[in-house]
Amino acid sequence: MAVLKDIKDRFYNGVHVCYDIVLNDGELPMNETRHEFSGDYTFVIFSLVKQLKKSPKEIGDTLGQWMLSNEPLVIGFEVIQGFLNLTFSNEFWNRIFFEINDNQNYGYFPTNGKKVLVEFSSPNTNKPLHLGHVRNILLGWSCSKILEANGYNIIRTQVINDRGIAVCKSMLAWKKFGNGATPKLTSTKGDHFVGDYYVLFEKAFMEEYSVFQHSKEGIAVYESHRKDTQDSVAFFKEYKNKYFNEYSQLGAEAKQMLLKWEANDPETIALWKKMNQWVYDGFSTTYEKLGVHFDSLYYESDTYLLGKKAVEEGLSKNVFYKEDDGSVWVNLEDVGMDRKIVLRSDGTSVYVTQDIGTAQQRYEDFGIDKMVYTVADEQDYHFKVLFEILKRLGAPYADGLFHLSYGMIDLPTGKMKSREGTVVDADDLIDEVVQEARDMSAERGEIASLPENEKELILHKIGMGALKFFIIKVQPKKRMIFDPKESVDMQGQTGPYIQNAYVRIQSIKRKASENLMVGFDGYKEINEQEKSLIKQLVNFPDVVAEAGTLYDPSSVANYAYALSKEFHRFYHDVRILNAETDAAKSFRIQLSTKVGEVLKSSFDLLGIEMPDRM
RNA sequence: GGUUCCGUAGCUCAGCUGGAUAGAGCAACAGAUUUCUAAUCUGUGGGUCACAGGUUCGAAUCCUGUCGGGAUCACCA
Numbered sequence: 248m249a250v251l252k253d254i255k256d257r258f259y260n261g262v263h264v265c266y267d268i269v270l271n272d273g274e275l276p277m278n279e280t281r282h283e284f285s286g287d288y289t290f291v292i293f294s295l296v297k298q299l300k301k302s303p304k305e306i307g308d309t310l311g312q313w314m315l316s317n318e319p320l321v322i323g324f325e326v327i328q329g330f331l332n333l334t335f336s337n338e339f340w341n342r343i344f345f346e347i348n349d350n351q352n353y354g355y356f357p358t359n360g361k362k363v364l365v366e367f368s369s370p371n372t373n374k375p376l377h378l379g380h381v382r383n384i385l386l387g388w389s390c391s392k393i394l395e396a397n398g399y400n401i402i403r404t405q406v407i408n409d410r411g412i413a414v415c416k417s418m419l420a421w422k423k424f425g426n427g428a429t430p431k432l433t434s435t436k437g438d439h440f441v442g443d444y445y446v447l448f449e450k451a452f453m454e455e456y457s458v459f460q461h462s463k464e465g466i467a468v469y470e471s472h473r474k475d476t477q478d479s480v481a482f483f484k485e486y487k488n489k490y491f492n493e494y495s496q497l498g499a500e501a502k503q504m505l506l507k508w509e510a511n512d513p514e515t516i517a518l519w520k521k522m523n524q525w526v527y528d529g530f531s532t533t534y535e536k537l538g539v540h541f542d543s544l545y546y547e548s549d550t551y552l553l554g555k556k557a558v559e560e561g562l563s564k565n566v567f568y569k570e571d572d573g574s575v576w577v578n579l580e581d582v583g584m585d586r587k588i589v590l591r592s593d594g595t596s597v598y599v600t601q602d603i604g605t606a607q608q609r610y611e612d613f614g615i616d617k618m619v620y621t622v623a624d625e626q627d628y629h630f631k632v633l634f635e636i637l638k639r640l641g642a643p644y645a646d647g648l649f650h651l652s653y654g655m656i657d658l659p660t661g662k663m664k665s666r667e668g669t670v671v672d673a674d675d676l677i678d679e680v681v682q683e684a685r686d687m688s689a690e691r692g693e694i695a696s697l698p699e700n701e702k703e704l705i706l707h708k709i710g711m712g713a714l715k716f717f718i719i720k721v722q723p724k725k726r727m728i729f730d731p732k733e734s735v736d737m738q739g740q741t742g743p744y745i746q747n748a749y750v751r752i753q754s755i756k757r758k759a760s761e762n763l764m765v766g767f768d769g770y771k772e773i774n775e776q777e778k779s780l781i782k783q784l785v786n787f788p789d790v791v792a793e794a795g796t797l798y799d800p801s802s803v804a805n806y807a808y809a810l811s812k813e814f815h816r817f818y819h820d821v822r823i824l825n826a827e828t829d830a831a832k833s834f835r836i837q838l839s840t841k842v843g844e845v846l847k848s849s850f851d852l853l854g855i856e857m858p859d860r861m
Numbered sequence: 862g863g864u865u866c867c868g869u870a871g872c873u874c875a876g877c878u879g880g881a882u883a884g885a886g887c888a889a890c891a892g893a894u895u896u897c898u899a900a901u902c903u904g905u906g907g908g909u910c911a912c913a914g915g916u917u918c919g920a921a922u923c924c925u926g927u928c929g930g931g932a933u934c935a936c937c938a
Contacts, residue, residue, distance in 0.1 A: 330912090408938075411937095422925065574936060628864080728874095735885090738901090740873090741900085808885080824897045825897075
């Protein structure tokens, strides 16, 4: 904002002239004056008091007077305690608005030539997406859009966890109990279809386990391995993994299947491909409903063997060391972390090793400068370790690594637990919010006359707007409570409230006659409501920049709410289409139009669409 | 237990690079529309910013400690 910067420079110049102090950029910020005081922008001058040994009042008066005589756009000032409040002329607000209005890409920064890869979603292929994925996807997507607005080139990607024992469980269950059923034959969405078999496996396994627990063998195990205070229920809960690996028939079969998969057994591979494809078909429907897509995909089945090269590299650079049994480790104790294994004694790699290899692969593929991992905060430590290792390996992108960590979602009833069936399914959730939008819309009848397909498009935007905004308005790192009832709210601090501001603006634009869209520069009055709106508009680029450096979409969400709130007030208090003069009318239409654009941009950064009517 | 994140109104959340009397929404109550979409606006009540110290002219914000909650501490991913 050139005009604002001029003012600030002028003030700094004033400090220099009056007191011979040279301020560094940003040393003495200019803030918006709080509403309860008169004035537009405020300099907090306490910091000058000490070095000048003069009273705040005296300094404020001197600088205020200096601004008044040297800056024509300043028409008044007031000093309260250490606050110098400046009041600006209408000319100033006009200029500011013109500057904003002329900028077709307002809030978007020019390209900086840097490339950043953003990873999000990264589901397993044995279950459908749930609420946790939704938060992940919204954050990752939004973050990628915000970085894009900050001038980065973006590559959106995900790692699809398409292999491993979990996937084999679904495959085995389908083979055993499926009788050749397919998603098509059963009219089931593919990811849900496969997920059902995963659940079926777990059920069958638990039955088998239950039988074991009451068998002679099971009782013997309990008696010999139990801890003093443990009852049999607690013991067997803890023993489950061991049972799976050492006693279970189903467990043995699943592990056998994994071995066959690793040995490239044709029949197993064919089944694996078939079932994964079902899942991908299901996922893509959900992604489409969520309005997200990816530029590149990594499959764990391709990347799980990566990292061997990194191990050799780490050994030769003395970042890693080898134990007698052949296992390879990295010691991070000097930076407050632990020793961490990177290669098992049997020569296979572990999770971090894969991630090291995958990171290197991505660098080879795209030559990225930054990499953002959208992963829940339960993996905070993992990423600390990963980033430290990559740094020690001398990865050129090491300084650009960021873990976009976010808190888990709780339900009002407590944690989501798959075993207790309290996991909120993504598709169900989407259907529910759209249905709620349908109900709310029917009550109003505003879009009742539109064709069915057009109506559905709008209802989808509204429902998703409610859901997405509800989730993304919360700071990523905070754990959030997801109340399904509140997530479909459409009044107050919600997505539809903001969409409604936009819709009102579109309605005005439709009704405004075109010849009045010009000549608004003749408007010199600028009332309080207009000024407040302009002040909000001024903040937009800063919000985008800050959201980019902090990887925090919630600040954009909160900004969009603040702006639309200001607009709703303006709309209520001020006549637009039948304003007192033509100049006022065209100015307000133009102002509203710009507000609409910024609202739309903000929502686009959040991955939320704007309807034109609602 | 070590490490780490969180704790703000009855509920859900802002505010956190230190600034003026801590803000919204929901819920409750009272109002506003012959006029641009009432998914709106206005008002009322509601606070020991978990607690205790410290730094500072000034602390919800920074530092230390305590309490409460989550996560994590595998040759799992």
